[in-house]
Amino acid sequence: MTTPARAIAFAVLAAAFVPLPGCTARVPARRLAIYTWADYFKPALLARFEREHGCTIVIDTFDANEAMYAKLKAGAAGYDLITPSSYFVKIMHAQGMLRPLDRATLPNLRHVDPAYLAIAMDGAMHHSVPYMLTNSGIGYLKSRVKDFRPSWRIFERDDLRGRMTMLGDMRETLGAALKALGHSLNTRDDAEIAAARDLVIRWKRNLAKFETEQYKTGLASGEFLVVHGYSGDLLQVRKENPDIVFAVPEEGTSVSCDDFAIPAGAREVELAHAFIDFMHDPAVAAENTNFLSYVCPNSASYAMIDAAIRDNPGVFLAPELRARCEVIDDLGADTVKYTKAWDAVKAAE
Amino acid sequence: MTGARAGACGGAGRRRHLRELLVTAPSFAWLALLFVVPTAIMLAMALRPADPYGGVGPGFTLETLRGLWKPSHLAIAWRTLWLSAATTAICLVLAVPAGYCIARARPRRRRLLLLLIIVPFWTSFLIRIFAWKVLLHPEGWLKKLLVMIGLADAGTSLLYNAGAVILVMVYTYLPFAILPVYAAAERFDFTLIEAARDLGARRLQAFARVFLPGIRRGLVTAVLMVLIPALGTFVIPDLVGGTTGEMLGNKIAQRVFADRNLPEASALAAALILAVLLPVLAVLALKQRERPAPAVEEDA
Amino acid sequence: MTRSRFPLIVTAALLVFFYAPIAVLVLYSFNASRVGGAWTGWSLESYRCLWGEREIWHALGNSLIIAVTATLASMVLGTTAALALHRYRTRLQRAHYLLIYTPLVMPEILMGISLLVFFAAVGLDLGLLTIFLAHVTFCISYVAMVVLARLQDFDESIIEAAHDLGAGTWTTFRRVLLPLLMPGIAAGGLLAFTLSIDDFVITFFVAGPGATTLPIRIYSMIKHGSPTLINALSSILLLVTFAAVLISQKLQREAP
Numbered sequence: 001m002t003t004p005a006r007a008i009a010f011a012v013l014a015a016a017f018v019p020l021p022g023c024t025a026r027v028p029a030r031r032l033a034i035y036t037w038a039d040y041f042k043p044a045l046l047a048r049f050e051r052e053h054g055c056t057i058v059i060d061t062f063d064a065n066e067a068m069y070a071k072l073k074a075g076a077a078g079y080d081l082i083t084p085s086s087y088f089v090k091i092m093h094a095q096g097m098l099r100p101l102d103r104a105t106l107p108n109l110r111h112v113d114p115a116y117l118a119i120a121m122d123g124a125m126h127h128s129v130p131y132m133l134t135n136s137g138i139g140y141l142k143s144r145v146k147d148f149r150p151s152w153r154i155f156e157r158d159d160l161r162g163r164m165t166m167l168g169d170m171r172e173t174l175g176a177a178l179k180a181l182g183h184s185l186n187t188r189d190d191a192e193i194a195a196a197r198d199l200v201i202r203w204k205r206n207l208a209k210f211e212t213e214q215y216k217t218g219l220a221s222g223e224f225l226v227v228h229g230y231s232g233d234l235l236q237v238r239k240e241n242p243d244i245v246f247a248v249p250e251e252g253t254s255v256s257c258d259d260f261a262i263p264a265g266a267r268e269v270e271l272a273h274a275f276i277d278f279m280h281d282p283a284v285a286a287e288n289t290n291f292l293s294y295v296c297p298n299s300a301s302y303a304m305i306d307a308a309i310r311d312n313p314g315v316f317l318a319p320e321l322r323a324r325c326e327v328i329d330d331l332g333a334d335t336v337k338y339t340k341a342w343d344a345v346k347a348a349e
Numbered sequence: 350m351t352g353a354r355a356g357a358c359g360g361a362g363r364r365r366h367l368r369e370l371l372v373t374a375p376s377f378a379w380l381a382l383l384f385v386v387p388t389a390i391m392l393a394m395a396l397r398p399a400d401p402y403g404g405v406g407p408g409f410t411l412e413t414l415r416g417l418w419k420p421s422h423l424a425i426a427w428r429t430l431w432l433s434a435a436t437t438a439i440c441l442v443l444a445v446p447a448g449y450c451i452a453r454a455r456p457r458r459r460r461l462l463l464l465l466i467i468v469p470f471w472t473s474f475l476i477r478i479f480a481w482k483v484l485l486h487p488e489g490w491l492k493k494l495l496v497m498i499g500l501a502d503a504g505t506s507l508l509y510n511a512g513a514v515i516l517v518m519v520y521t522y523l524p525f526a527i528l529p530v531y532a533a534a535e536r537f538d539f540t541l542i543e544a545a546r547d548l549g550a551r552r553l554q555a556f557a558r559v560f561l562p563g564i565r566r567g568l569v570t571a572v573l574m575v576l577i578p579a580l581g582t583f584v585i586p587d588l589v590g591g592t593t594g595e596m597l598g599n600k601i602a603q604r605v606f607a608d609r610n611l612p613e614a615s616a617l618a619a620a621l622i623l624a625v626l627l628p629v630l631a632v633l634a635l636k637q638r639e640r641p642a643p644a645v646e647e648d649a
Numbered sequence: 650m651t652r653s654r655f656p657l658i659v660t661a662a663l664l665v666f667f668y669a670p671i672a673v674l675v676l677y678s679f680n681a682s683r684v685g686g687a688w689t690g691w692s693l694e695s696y697r698c699l700w701g702e703r704e705i706w707h708a709l710g711n712s713l714i715i716a717v718t719a720t721l722a723s724m725v726l727g728t729t730a731a732l733a734l735h736r737y738r739t740r741l742q743r744a745h746y747l748l749i750y751t752p753l754v755m756p757e758i759l760m761g762i763s764l765l766v767f768f769a770a771v772g773l774d775l776g777l778l779t780i781f782l783a784h785v786t787f788c789i790s791y792v793a794m795v796v797l798a799r800l801q802d803f804d805e806s807i808i809e810a811a812h813d814l815g816a817g818t819w820t821t822f823r824r825v826l827l828p829l830l831m832p833g834i835a836a837g838g839l840l841a842f843t844l845s846i847d848d849f850v851i852t853f854f855v856a857g858p859g860a861t862t863l864p865i866r867i868y869s870m871i872k873h874g875s876p877t878l879i880n881a882l883s884s885i886l887l888l889v890t891f892a893a894v895l896i897s898q899k900l901q902r903e904a905p
Contacts, residue, residue: 038873059704060861061869063606070609071857077774078857162506162591163487204592208509213872221686221876222488223506240684339608346595346603347421368818369737373745376730376789380748383786384760387767391759394766446656447663453656462660464894469667471890473847475867476883480670482871483677483880488686491673520666552653573754581756584849588871598758605762605854615766618759629754633747 030055032271035068035079037061037258038213040132041279042291049278055271063213064169072097077265081272083258086121087330089128092261098127099262105273108280113297119327120257128259129276132232132294135255135325136172137248137314139219139234140226141241150247152180154226155203165218166203166228168210170342171328172254173200176228179251185326188334197341201348210346219244230256231314232294239293246314252324257297388622394615405611413616422600426620429597432511432586433579436518440526440575441568443519448530448567449560453539463531470524478588481517482508485589509591517585525574533567534560573632577625597621675887678880685876695877696885705882708866715777715862716845719784724838726785727792728830734793735800752790760787761854768855775857783855784845791844792837799833 030053034041038061046057060079062068065088072079072092084092092098103109109125116130117123140148145160155164166173175185177196187193208224215227216234220241227234234246260276262269278284285296286304293309295316302310309315317325331338395413398406416422451462469477484491485507495501507513541563545555561568583598590596597617604614677685681692699705734746752760764783765775773779807829811821849864856865870879 038869060857063872066609067606070606070611071775073609078776159504161504162509163504207592208506209591216873217684217876220684221486221682223486223508223686237684339610343419343421346592346600347424349424349593369733369739369741372729372736373733373741376726376733376793377745377748379726379789380752380786383764383767383782384748384752387763388759390770391763391766443659443663446659450656450660464898465664466667468891468894469671471843471894472671472883472887473864473867475849475864475871476674476879476886477670479867479871479879479883480674483685483876484670484673486686489673490688520670523663577754577756581758583758584868598756601758601762605765611766614762618762621756621759625754625756625759629751633750 030268030271031058032056032081032268032275033058033060033079034081034083034275035060035062035071036081036083038063040083040258040292042288045279045284045288049275052278053271053274055268072263077263078267079263080266080268081275082261082263083131084261085328086128086130086257086259087328089259089261090121091330093122093127097264099264099266099269100127101125101129101262101276102273105270106277106280108277108282111280111282111285111298111300113299116257116297121327121329122259128261129280130257130297131260131279132292133255133257133297134230134232134294135248135314135317136167136176136228136230136253137234137246138226139215139229139237139244139246141219141222141243142245143243144222144225148245148247150249152176152249152251155206155228158206160226161206162208163223163225164207164227165209165211165215165224166200166207167215168212170338173210173228174338174341174345175254175328176249177203179249179253179324182251185254186329186331188331188337190337193337193341197344200345204345204348230294231312232292235293235309235312235315246312248314248317248321248325250321250324252321252326254328255325256328391615392619394612395619397612399610399612413612414619416613417616417620422617425595425597425600428593428595429580430624432514432518432594432596433576435515436522436579437526437572437575439515439519440523441530441571443523444526444530444571445561445564445568447527448534448564451527451531452534452537466524466527474521475584477521478517478585481513481520481589485513508589509594511590511594513589513591514586514594514596517589518579518582521585522575522578525578526571529567529570529574530564531567533564533570537563569632573628576628580624581621671887674880675884678877678884680877680880683875683877685880695875695881698875699878699881699885702878704861705863705866705870708861708863711777711860712846712863715780715784716842719781719788719845720838720842722781722785723788723792723841724834726789727837727841728796728834730789730793731796731800732826734797749790749793752787753794757787757848757850758854761851764851765854775855776860777857779855779857780852780860780862783851784848787848787851788841788844791840792834795837795840796830796833799830799836803829 032055034057036059040061041059046059049055050057062071065084068082068084069088069092072082089098103125106129109129112125112130116133117125120130122128138150138152138154140154142148148154154160155166166176171185174193174196177199178185178187178192180199181192181195183189183192183196211218211227215224215229216237218224219227219229219234220237231246231248234244238244238246260279262272266272279288279296280298282298282300283304285298285301289296289301289305289309295305295309394405396409396411398408398410398412400406447466451459451466454462483489486492487506487508492501492507495507496503501507537560541559542555545559546552550558581598582596583602586594586596586599587602590599597620601614601617601621604610604617677688678695679691679693680688681690681694682688683694730745730749734742734749760783764779764786768775768779807825808821811825816824847864848862849868852862852865853868856862861869867879867882870882
């Protein structure tokens with residue numbers, strides 16, 4: 001007796017909404033399946049690409065590199081383009097999971113920022129192209145957090161207990177603790193990792209959550225007052241709530257880049273190349289940067305991006321702070337050390 | 350009678366057997382292929398080594414199973430058990446008076462009450478959890494009210510703690526407890542309570558000694574209906590739980606999606622199966638014994 | 650002898666408990682604040698935005714495709730299963746019963762991960778097909794149980810009478826048994842439809858590119874979407890549900 005009503009409910013919804021224009025019309029010949037982070041392209045640009053290439057773009061999202069990797073490794077073969085972090089590109093390339101790029105079809109790569117390529121893991125852009133750069137750091141509400149100092153030690157403040165979050169990503173959060181302790185966030189040293197683990201366990205008492213996604217809306221709505229997150233996300237959500245400030249801690253932080261890469265099993269290889277090239281057109285790159293607040297490392301686009309991003313000290317870092325920042329690297333078998341430390345953090349009361 | 354028939358003509362028995370196979374095969378084959386085989390593969394996976402990049406290494410090992418006894422796993426297993434047990438206990442305590450009340454109501458009112466209890470649960474389970482996030486929001490009006498009457502501190506959060514997990518689990522699973530209790534109470538002969546009272550039993554005494562044993566089977570079903578999904582939940586602690594609210598389901602999801610360690614996820618899943626299987630097998634044994642008399646006797 | 654008022658008070662309190670979050674959810678869908686949290690004034694903005702979210706409607710389309718096909722398949726498989734379980738008492742049926750019953754008590758996450766491992770092992774791409782297979786797998790048991798319950802309330806003498814009147818097995822099934830069972834099969838099908846369209850956990854594990862269902866979409870909106878948008882979507886779903894309840898109640902009352 002409970003079910004007919006619900007069935008009717010959904011049938012009515014279906015009748016009301018499914019035959020929207022565009023859903024029932026012609027089936028386009030080509031379909032580009034992109035597996036990426038949530039909200040990672042300006043929708044108008046996607047629509048433009050679809051129009052120009054007579055295709056549809058299907059976007060699927062992941063919330064952690066590992067999730068994307070696990071799915072591809074488990075045999076999900078339908079994706080044509082992915083945007084993992086650089087160190088995951090390195091892992092996947094080493095395992096033959098990526099397709100080498102055809103540089104001849106990518107003329108816009110000449111605009112890619114050489115300063116970034118110098119430190120990039122795939123500087124020659126053999127199998128990946130940098131898409132978006134971001135720093136991790138601290139976002140907070142100016143009016144609610146008194147005496148803010150840009151330091152990871154903010155997570156020790158009892159007066160903010162229960163209203164702070166740190167990233168649910170083990171490398172980022174243990175990395176923050178390692179930086180706070182003055183170590184490298186790529187350390188393989190057991191004692192240093194153990195010290196970082198204990199520090200995070202201490203911080204954990206003041207945290208509401210380890211959160212990789214909900215911190216954005218959480219900070220904007222005042223649910224959280226201090227969050228550990230990415231510059232791109234936090235500048236983005238700042239458009240909703242101007243009270244938000246983003247700062248990079250003085251001890252240094254992680255710089256990460258997400259790269260375009262084409263999985264070995266991709267079906268629409270040519271279309272995927274066209275998409276990469278399209279996204280590195282300087283005007284497109286600038287428009288995307290302004291929309292996302294992440295920075296596309298495309299030198300020719302810098303002149304066209306908003307001052308709010310270009311002049312933000314948390315985005316384009318001062319040289320001495322930049323020197324204290326690192327790119328998260330793949331640690332191979334030593335990753336287990338971090339997994340163990342992270343398990344202990346999660347299990348601690 | 351059937352024995353005689355089968356004896357008289359073996360051909361009929363064979364035909365009957367063929368018919369049985371024919372009507373059993375579709376569902377049997379489907380579930381064997383898509384339920385038993387996957388479960389077996391998953392259990393076998395628990396015996397495989399993991400390679401650091403999310404693949405499965407060569408050969409077999411008991412390391413993963415042995416690894417289950419890590420202190421960090423035991424802490425989470427314990428947390429899962431107590432959160433589930435607390436949820437079940439609260440659901441039961443609330444379901445008994447509610448089931449009693451509905452069963453004793455007049456038919457029109459009974460129908461209305463049942464409807465009112467079930468209607469919210471026609472909506473998406475995710476939406477109901479989200480509703481609690483809105484209601485318990487630290488800047489929401491409930492929090493403001495609690496601060497005003499001095500029950501909460503302005504700086505704290507009602508969300509992201511064990512209490513929030515239990516609250517939302519109770520909210521989600523309570524109807525699964527109320528319905529079986531109500532179904533049992535409806536069949537209960539309430540004159541027994543009056544008889545007990547006439548014999549001098551106090552109200553609570555009559556309730557505990559007569560009513561509760563009378564609806565025993567409804568209570569058992571209610572416990573299973575709440576305990577099992579609670580043990581395996583991962584969405585609720587994921588959305589409203591805090592740093593100390595992680596349960597076994599979250600660990601399994603983390604091993605699958607974040608750490609890409611399928612063998613360890615499978616080993617944890619095996620542990621969860623064990624936790625669920627014990628109460629279920631007990632009840633299943635009971636059920637098998639109590640199945641109504643068959644329509645046709647088993648062929649000899 | 651007075652009856653205790655305690656159960657009535659508990660029940661009334663429970664109803665408040667059940668409806669309060671839903672009421673707040675609907676109220677907040679009219680909040681002018683785009684980020685949720687504090688109340689900043691009345692607005693219909695989130696409903697207007699919702700209309701343009703084509704991914705939501707695409708996900709709803711996927712959900713409906715899966716729900717309809719999985720329901721039909723599980724109605725057939727569940728009904729044959731119930732017939733077999735009801736009619737025969739062999740060792741095979743004991744195993745069959747166990748096979749039907751166990752998925753009912755298996756936590757969803759276990760079915761999700763085992764199917765994920767299985768699809769990976771046989772090399773099946775994750776997508777609508779794998780979601781369909783998974784949904785049929787958990788729906789069969791529910792349909793079978795509902796039909797079985799109907800069969801157990803059933804007057805066997807009708808079948809006997811049909812046989813005595815010379816009807817063959819197939820004719821008896823088609824002309825007598827099936828029509829009598831139809832309400833049970835329909836009820837099982839509706840249950841399957843409901844379970845399929847609302848399933849999140851299992852689908853989360855076996856969904857692939859472009860195969861986002863409505864619950865998966867809602868989950869990702871909760872994680873990083875605009876809260877007021879989810880409020881608006883939820884309110885519409887609630888409204889449609891409550892309207893459907895009213896209609897079905899009215900129909901039930903009018904039916905003799």
